[in-house]
Amino acid sequence: MEKADNRQEETDAASARPKHKPEKKISFVSESVYEAEMAKHEKAAIQKEDDEFRKKNEKEASIKEDKNMFILIALIILAFILIFGGIAYKIKAPPKTIDDLHDLNINGKLSSGQGYMYNGYSFVRFSDTLMTRFMRQETGQQYNVQLRYGPKEIEDIQFEGNYSGFLGFNSTYITFDPKAENLSYVALAASDLSQNLMGVLNIAPYAACSKNETGACKSRPIVDGCKTNFPAIYIKISNTTKITAKGSCVLIEGNGFGLIRAVDRLLLAFFGIMP
Numbered sequence: 001m002e003k004a005d006n007r008q009e010e011t012d013a014a015s016a017r018p019k020h021k022p023e024k025k026i027s028f029v030s031e032s033v034y035e036a037e038m039a040k041h042e043k044a045a046i047q048k049e050d051d052e053f054r055k056k057n058e059k060e061a062s063i064k065e066d067k068n069m070f071i072l073i074a075l076i077i078l079a080f081i082l083i084f085g086g087i088a089y090k091i092k093a094p095p096k097t098i099d100d101l102h103d104l105n106i107n108g109k110l111s112s113g114q115g116y117m118y119n120g121y122s123f124v125r126f127s128d129t130l131m132t133r134f135m136r137q138e139t140g141q142q143y144n145v146q147l148r149y150g151p152k153e154i155e156d157i158q159f160e161g162n163y164s165g166f167l168g169f170n171s172t173y174i175t176f177d178p179k180a181e182n183l184s185y186v187a188l189a190a191s192d193l194s195q196n197l198m199g200v201l202n203i204a205p206y207a208a209c210s211k212n213e214t215g216a217c218k219s220r221p222i223v224d225g226c227k228t229n230f231p232a233i234y235i236k237i238s239n240t241t242k243i244t245a246k247g248s249c250v251l252i253e254g255n256g257f258g259l260i261r262a263v264d265r266l267l268l269a270f271f272g273i274m275p
Contacts, residue, residue: 113125119151119274121133129146129147129148131146132147132150132271134273143199145267146195148260148261149260149261154261154264155274157241157262158243159265159269160243169231170203171231172204172206172233173207173223174208174232175209175210175223175234176236177236177237179214181237185255189235189259190205190235192267193233193266200271201270208222208232209222210224226246228249229248232249233250233251233252236252237254240253241254241259241262242262
C-alpha cells in the first residue's frame, strides 16, 4: 500500500511539472546576407551589360576598320591608275594677286560678279574694291587703280564740258563748303580723289575751303568754287549727281554716296577709260 502511494505521488509530481513544447525552427536570412546576395546579383548584371557593350564596340570597331581598309585599298588602286595610266589632274589654285585676276578676266574665266571688260580695260573685284590697270602714256608706267565703283555702275552720271586742259596741271585745289551737311561724304570723296590724282596722274592736291567760316579754314586757302584762275575741283553737296568741267575748274555735285560715285566717274574720264 505504501508503494502504491509512492507511485501515485510520483505520477502526480510528474503531472505537476511544466511541460516544454518543442520550439518551431524559423528559417531567416540576416539583412547583411541579403544585401550581399543582392550586390552579387547586381554585379553580375552589370558585368553582363559590360560584356555586351564591349562585344558591340568590338564589332563596330571591326566594321570601321574594314571600311577604312577598303578606302585605303581604293586610294592605293587610284594612285596606281593615276601614275601608270598617265592621267594627270591639274588643281586650279585660287588667284593670289590682282594680276592673276586680270589674266582670268581677260580670258573670260571670271563671273560677271567677279569682273568684266570695259572698252578694253579689265575690272576685277579684290578685297571689296574694284581694281583696274591704267598706263600713263607719258611715262609708260602701269598702275593698279583702286575704285569703289566700276564704269557699268556709273554710266548714268551726267558729264558736261571739256576737262582735257585740266590734265596739263601738276597741282590743283580741292575745295568745299565747310558749313555744308554730310561732310563725312565730302571727306571720303576728297580722299579718294586726292589719292588717285597724286598716286596715278602726278597732280598734287591741296585742301581749300570755299568760305572762311570755321576754325579749320583759317589756315587754308579760300577758293570759292570755280571763281578762281587757279586749277580747282569743287566738291558740292547737291541733290543732283553730275560733273561739270570748264577751263581750269571741275565741279562735282552729289549727295551721300552720289559724291563717291561722281568722283570715280571723273577719275575714269581722266584715265581715258570713259568719255
